Amino acid sequence: MTSREQQRYERLGRLIAERRVELELSQTELARRAHLGRADNPDGRTIRNLERGVARPRMSTKYGVERALGWRRYSIDEYLAGGDEPTPDERPEVALGDDEIFVHRNLSAVDANTLRQIRQMVEQALDE
Numbered sequence: 001m002t003s004r005e006q007q008r009y010e011r012l013g014r015l016i017a018e019r020r021v022e023l024e025l026s027q028t029e030l031a032r033r034a035h036l037g038r039a040d041n042p043d044g045r046t047i048r049n050l051e052r053g054v055a056r057p058r059m060s061t062k063y064g065v066e067r068a069l070g071w072r073r074y075s076i077d078e079y080l081a082g083g084d085e086p087t088p089d090e091r092p093e094v095a096l097g098d099d100e101i102f103v104h105r106n107l108s109a110v111d112a113n114t115l116r117q118i119r120q121m122v123e124q125a126l127d128e
Contacts, residue, residue, distance in 0.1 A: 008080050010053030015085055017051040019069045027051070034064030074119065 020030050028044040037043030049055035050065065057065070062076040066086065075086035 005080075006053070008082075009056070011085075012076065012079060013051040013053035015079075016047070016065065016069065019071070019086075020047075020051075023069065025068075030065070030068055033068035034061070036061060036064060073122070 020027070025033070026044075027047040028042050031037060031044045031047050032042035034047075036046045046055060046057075046061060047065075050057060050061075055061075057076070063073070065071075066073060066076055069086075070088045071086040072089045075084075078084070079086055
């Protein structure tokens with residue numbers, strides 16, 4: 001990993017911490033809302049590692065954190081790729097059921113082309 005990439009992860013960690021504090025959430029509560037760990041035992045360690053800039057989150061983790069912090073979908077990926085910092089989503093939040101969460105957690109096995117197609121379909125559906 002280059003020093004520039006490391007700086008992005010560290011800055012992302014600070015952004016996550018700032019937004020969490022702004023929303024008055026503990027690390028454990030953010031983990032619960034992001035569906036990290038078991039429902040009866042949310043994994044606050046993942047949030048701590050993200051905030052320290054040492055975690056390299058899976059897609060499902062990034063999506064859960066974005067949703068819990070009210071950030072635009074895919075904004076973490078865009079930021080890590082060199083784009084703008086994550087910002088709050090202007091669209092209303094849509095609650096996910098257990099089936100959608102299961103699918104989302106397993107998307108990390110999808111190749112890049114399929115992921116791009118899925119993102120396009122989701123964005124089109126949200127814009128309708």
